Amino acid sequence: IYGRMHVHRLAGFFRDFRDALNGIARDGDGRVGILTPGIHNETYFEHAYIARYLGFMLLEGEDLLVENGQVMVRTVSGNKPVSVLWRRLDASFADPLELRTDSHIGTPGMTDAIRQGSISMVNALGSGILETRALAAFMPNLCRALTGEEPILPTIATWWCGQAAERRHVIENFDAMMVGPAFATGLAIDDPKGTVLGQNLGKDQRAALLQQLADDGGSFVGQEPVRLSTAPVYLGGTLQPRPITLRVYAARTKDGWTVMPGGFARVGSTSDTAAIAMQRGGQAADVWVVSKKPVERVSLMAQEGAKLVRVSAGSLPSRAADNLIWLGRYAERCEATVRILRAYN
Structure with missing residues (x-):
């Protein structure tokens, strides 16, 4: 379908965004990480997916510490510097020392490290005011x-x-x-x-x-209680008008603002075009931008025959390594228990 429809690929947008974050890094050893609230957050899957897709570290507050004004990540090979953090948790939870004291998902001293300029934070603390x-x-x-x-x-x-x-x-x-x-x-x-x-x-x-x-x-x-535009939606074997909202994305890159050639629409569950009616729920749909001619095939996925890049084992956060150790221990326990049961029977 993508080939016949000439749909613009999104990989170029993510490539430019990845390169922009890597370009912010202070030095060659600087790491880029996505700061997530953790597994109990409803968007954690998205954080894990985009971190893997872009090749960034997925970090929780407890993975980090501030040492002499520098944010460090705890890894199996010791503390390593972090240069850029893409914040995906609420700003007030980022630092229990200066912001919400009841936060258990932040990193003490994070605000001071940002103030000193030792780390760059994408989605800077306080930038949410623009959405109020x-x-x-x-x-x-x-x-x-x-x-x-x-x-x-x-x-x-x-x-x-x-x-x-x-x-x-x-x-x-x-x-x-x-x-x-x-x-x-x-x-x-x-x-x-x-x-x-x-x-x-x-x-x-x-x-x-x-x-x-x-x-x-x-x-x-x-x-003002605005009314929404409608789009044809396939329901019950027929095309019916349904109200939609459109969400698009832009990222700051070295060449200025880059707009994603796509997005997603929220489709209303009823034919009521009043925007506030969307409170009753709906569904999401991909939005494609199509071209009249074939588009360039761009992908960040590993291609067949391409050289594989091995990530150093020392880059693994200690928390993740600890979880893997316990996974292995419990797997060994399960195997031992199964062997005993087989011998008994």
């Missing part, structure tokens, strides 16, 4: 101030209720507003408990939320 809904209210003006240009794509109309005029506008148009937490980083469609449509509230709920807006407006935003 409150900031969306100021995006058009920020674009004009920083670039001197009008935004090419309009954002969802947003009013931060920490400003008197904006709060008054939200209250006066309450029934036509999606109201939610100002500092949430997720979309309203992914926040079924925290974001509500004013016209859907009962009398008591409405009065309670209006009172909260009056007392603590800075904690809330009002947003």
